[in-house]
Amino acid sequence: MEKGIIPVLKRELKKMVSRPIYIMMTVFIPLIIILFFSTFLNKGMPSDLPIAMVDLDSSSTSRQITRNIEAGQTCEIKYKLSSFEEAKDKMQRENIYAFVLIPKNFQADLLSGKNPQIVFYTEYAHYLAGSATMKELNTILVTLSSGINLKMRLAKGEESAKAMANVQPIKLDSHLIGNPLMNYSYYLSSIIMPGLIFLMSLISCIYTIGVELKFETSRHWLITAGGSMPKALLGKLLPYTFIYSIMLVFSYFIMNSVLGFPTKGNVFLMLTGGILTIISYQAIGIFIVGVLPMLRDALSIGAFYGVLGFTISGFTYPSFAMLPAVKPYTFLYPLTQYYNLYSNIQVNGLTLSESYMPFLLLIAYCLIPILVMSRLRAALIKLNFKRE
Amino acid sequence: MLQRNKEAWKDLFHIIRKELYNIFTDKGVLLVFIVACVVYPLVCGYIYNKELMYDMPIAVVDNSNSTLSRNYLRSLDATPEVMIKHKCSSLQDAKDLQKQSKVHGIVFIPSDFSKNINKEEQATISVYNDMTSFFWYRNMALATNFTVQEMGKEIQTQRMVEGGKNIEDAKRSSEPFEAVQHVLYNPGGYPSFILPIVLILILQQTLLIGIGILAGTATEKNQLNTLIPRDAHYRGLLRIIFGRGLAFFITYIPIMVYMLIIVPKIFNLPQLIPNISSLFLFITPFLLSVIFLAMSISVFFQNRENSIPFYLFMSIPFVFLSGMSWPREAMPKFWELFSHIIPSSDAIQGYSRMMTMGADLSQVSVEYFTLWILTAVYFFLTFITYSWRIKSDIK
Numbered sequence: 029m030e031k032g033i034i035p036v037l038k039r040e041l042k043k044m045v046s047r048p049i050y051i052m053m054t055v056f057i058p059l060i061i062i063l064f065f066s067t068f069l070n071k072g073m074p075s076d077l078p079i080a081m082v083d084l085d086s087s088s089t090s091r092q093i094t095r096n097i098e099a100g101q102t103c104e105i106k107y108k109l110s111s112f113e114e115a116k117d118k119m120q121r122e123n124i125y126a127f128v129l130i131p132k133n134f135q136a137d138l139l140s141g142k143n144p145q146i147v148f149y150t151e152y153a154h155y156l157a158g159s160a161t162m163k164e165l166n167t168i169l170v171t172l173s174s175g176i177n178l179k180m181r182l183a184k185g186e187e188s189a190k191a192m193a194n195v196q197p198i199k200l201d202s203h204l205i206g207n208p209l210m211n212y213s214y215y216l217s218s219i220i221m222p223g224l225i226f227l228m229s230l231i232s233c234i235y236t237i238g239v240e241l242k243f244e245t246s247r248h249w250l251i252t253a254g255g256s257m258p259k260a261l262l263g264k265l266l267p268y269t270f271i272y273s274i275m276l277v278f279s280y281f282i283m284n285s286v287l288g289f290p291t292k293g294n295v296f297l298m299l300t301g302g303i304l305t306i307i308s309y310q311a312i313g314i315f316i317v318g319v320l321p322m323l324r325d326a327l328s329i330g331a332f333y334g335v336l337g338f339t340i341s342g343f344t345y346p347s348f349a350m351l352p353a354v355k356p357y358t359f360l361y362p363l364t365q366y367y368n369l370y371s372n373i374q375v376n377g378l379t380l381s382e383s384y385m386p387f388l389l390l391i392a393y394c395l396i397p398i399l400v401m402s403r404l405r406a407a408l409i410k411l412n413f414k415r416e
Numbered sequence: 417m418l419q420r421n422k423e424a425w426k427d428l429f430h431i432i433r434k435e436l437y438n439i440f441t442d443k444g445v446l447l448v449f450i451v452a453c454v455v456y457p458l459v460c461g462y463i464y465n466k467e468l469m470y471d472m473p474i475a476v477v478d479n480s481n482s483t484l485s486r487n488y489l490r491s492l493d494a495t496p497e498v499m500i501k502h503k504c505s506s507l508q509d510a511k512d513l514q515k516q517s518k519v520h521g522i523v524f525i526p527s528d529f530s531k532n533i534n535k536e537e538q539a540t541i542s543v544y545n546d547m548t549s550f551f552w553y554r555n556m557a558l559a560t561n562f563t564v565q566e567m568g569k570e571i572q573t574q575r576m577v578e579g580g581k582n583i584e585d586a587k588r589s590s591e592p593f594e595a596v597q598h599v600l601y602n603p604g605g606y607p608s609f610i611l612p613i614v615l616i617l618i619l620q621q622t623l624l625i626g627i628g629i630l631a632g633t634a635t636e637k638n639q640l641n642t643l644i645p646r647d648a649h650y651r652g653l654l655r656i657i658f659g660r661g662l663a664f665f666i667t668y669i670p671i672m673v674y675m676l677i678i679v680p681k682i683f684n685l686p687q688l689i690p691n692i693s694s695l696f697l698f699i700t701p702f703l704l705s706v707i708f709l710a711m712s713i714s715v716f717f718q719n720r721e722n723s724i725p726f727y728l729f730m731s732i733p734f735v736f737l738s739g740m741s742w743p744r745e746a747m748p749k750f751w752e753l754f755s756h757i758i759p760s761s762d763a764i765q766g767y768s769r770m771m772t773m774g775a776d777l778s779q780v781s782v783e784y785f786t787l788w789i790l791t792a793v794y795f796f797l798t799f800i801t802y803s804w805r806i807k808s809d810i811k
Contacts, residue, residue: 047718049719049722049725049726052725052726053725057725057729060729061729061733064733064751065733067748067750067751068733068736068742068747068748068751069736069742070748071746071747071748073746074742074743074745074746075745075746076745077743077745077746078745116600117779119600119601119773120769120773120774120775120779121769121775121779121780121782122765122769125743134593138592138593141585141588141589141592142588143588143591143592143593143594144593144594145593145594145595145596146593146594146595146596147596147597147598148595148596148597148598149598149599149600150597150598150599150600151599151600151601151602151772151773152599152601152602152603152604152605152606152608152609153601153602153609153740153768153769153772153773154609154739154740154741154743155605155606155609155610155740155741156741156742156743157743157745158599158602159554162597162599163557165595165597166561166595166597169595170565170595172593173591173592173593173594173595176592176593177589177590177591177592180589180592189537190536192538193536193537193538194536194572194575195572196538196568197533197538197539197567197568197571197572198488198533198538198539198540198541198564198567198568198571199538199539199540199541199564200540200541200542200543200560200561200564201540201541201542201543202542202543202545202557202560203542203543203544203545204545204547204553205514205544205545205546205547206547206548207547210547210553212550212742214547215547215548215549215550220732223732224729224732227728227729228725228729231724231725231728232725235721235725238721239721242721323721324443324444324447324720324721325444325447327721327724327725328444328447328448328452328724331625331724331728332452332455332456334728335728335731335732336456336459336460338732339460339463339464340463342549343549345463345464345551345606345610346469346549346551346552348469348472349469349551349606350463350464350465351462351463351465354462354463354465368517370548371517371548372515372516372517375547375548376514376515376516376517376548377515378515378516382515382516
């Protein structure tokens with residue numbers, strides 16, 4: 029019998045085509061992920077979110093306000109209602125995300141200088157829709173208020189440039205670095221798409237090693253590798269590293285070339301980081317099976333660990349908002365480093381010498397299996413762990 | 417007839433008992449059903465805790481270096497959202513800090529800032545937002561908009577007072593009407609928004625995975641690798657489906673109470689639900705539809721471990737399909753329709769709105785109705801896939 033990396037690799041490839049779950053994990057699931065995230069967020073930014081107007085004044089001014097809100101991108105006035113209660117009910121039924129209440133005698137109070145209020149009601153149960161409508165309504169209403177101020181000044185004979193400078197003494201000039209259109213898909217897809225591919229590389233690694241233990245074929249595997257653990261692991265895992273790397277490159281191609289996500293830094297540097305992250309997750313997979321050489325338990329723990337990464341790595345919810353005690357745990361996840369690489373290289377265009385830390389950490393993850401090598405080897409030979 | 421009926425009930429109870437025994441003697445399933453359901457919500461709740469999104473580090477470049485610019489920066493630093501961490505001498509220095517993610521926003525005040533204000537011309541402040549996360553931008557926009565508006569009002573009032581107006585009149589005419597924002601529901605922000613989504617998803621994903629594990633186990637352990645054990649009481653497809661389904665349902669009642677009622681109490685999430693019994697009514701078709709969906713897919717699992725690799729990745733797309741994080745109106749039509757065939761989507765909508773927005777059952781009737789339809793559809797699907805599997809097992 030031939031021995032070494034190549035025979036192990038051939039043996040693994042035979043396994044991969046023998047049962048549908050392998051093709052599922054390596055081909056179908058990554059393709060579904062890429063398809064989903066490249067089509068689902070294609071709007072980039074929510075628009076035409078339904079809101080309601082409660083206009084108790086129905087004057088020319090209140091109608092003007094309604095028209096201005098309607099002209100905006102984010103909100104669409106879906107209902108014109110006559111009371112606060114009615115609007116609240118619509119909100120609880122999820123027909124609207126916000127409503128604006130113009131009080132009675134609004135115009136009269138405005139003209140007599142009584143500073144009336146317009147209250148707009150929003151909710152944070154739909155976090156993104158709530159924030160977006162909130163921001164838009166605030167901008168429109170503040171602009172309108174200044175507009176009225178400007179009109180009054182012009183009516184008094186103030187010169188227009190001067191009136192403008194008086195109404196708005198300071199102007200904000202906002203630059204959105206790397207994402208000028210405020211496209212959510214840019215940073216969500218950029219992390220989640222690769223993130224789920226990383227998750228699958230972790231799970232498939234645990235699965236394929238665990239299966240050897242479960243069906244007691246681990247000795248045969250080790251013998252095929254000539255008794256060398258590094259050869260056994262390399263031969264077994266390289267096909268997965270290769271397929272997931274292809275999937276990662278494909279997802280990059282879709283995001284950057286087809287969907288036109290902005291990229292500043294070196295693409296090859298970013299891809300190298302991505303492939304290193306795949307290997308890091310595989311290394312952690314080896315570690316988990318090494319500690320728990322039992323397919324069932326290792327998979328459950330791996331699943332628990334892997335999914336939690338999306339919460340903890342800081343791209344959905346920034347780590348500076350987490351409790352100080354939670355922050356160290358972000359280092360348990362290569363995904364955190366991948367997110368750093370994304371900010372550093374893809375968005376901010378840093379070079380390798382300016383952003384070497386995430387690379388070093390990723391390489392450190394790849395060394396983790398050394399810790400469990402002898403334990404795993406013993407388990408493969410003795411099969412001394414409970415199997416079902 | 418009566419005799420046959422009696423036997424059917426006997427068989428049903430036998431099947432329920434046997435299936436419950438299978439669930440509670442399988443360590444792998446218990447790990448998923450119980451340990452994951454107890455631990456995961458606690459870990460997530462602990463991570464999100466309460467929103468602590470204050471004092472984000474930013475850099476400032478003050479080329480004006482005047483009383484006015486220093487006043488502005490002081491008020492900016494005083495906002496809860498941002499904290500001035502670095503004062504840079506050039507915009508380039510600040511941009512370098514931002515590139516290294518040491519700060520998440522830059523405020524640049526040009527040298528003519530106070531000169532323009534004193535000349536009663538419009539002054540400009542430039543803001544450079546870090547767009548690598550939605551939250552960086554959000555905090556920066558909130559802080560700069562607020563401070564610029566406030567300072568603008570002050571300057572305006574002051575000018576009018578200098579022009580001879582009394583201060584009250586000046587204040588009033590600088591803002592003809594006031595726009596007041598009122599957050600009607602979930603003022604707690606991100607944590608109390610995301611946790612209800614996570615809770616429903618854990619219920620669904622653990623059921624899908626656990627039922628898949630049990631079906632795989634049955635296939636591995638039963639003689640001849642059949643899905644249905646050789647047992648005289650396991651006759652009649654309806655009895656088998658109802659018996660299995662009810663066993664899962666019974667198991668999940670206490671888990672559901674823990675997840676949807678106790679966990680929100682532990683983490684002080686909004687609990688505006690007017691009537692807790694309506695939650696039980698609402699969640700029943702959710703659990704049933706998930707159970708039947710899981711059972712109908714489970715016939716394809718030949719090994720007990722296959723369900724984790726199969727279902728795990730779906731958790732993240734399901735968050736998006738719920739319509740809570742990404743609004744339904746912004747979904748492509750296809751995915752919007754697709755979202756309704758996943759029980760968690762409508763369940764998350766209903767549960768969130770009942771708990772955080774105080775909706776009663778009639779206000780979530782669309783979701784409630786959809787979940788009952790899904791229950792019926794997945795029941796029939798289970799019937800079909802079970803018949804197919806039993807037939808192919810016999811062959």
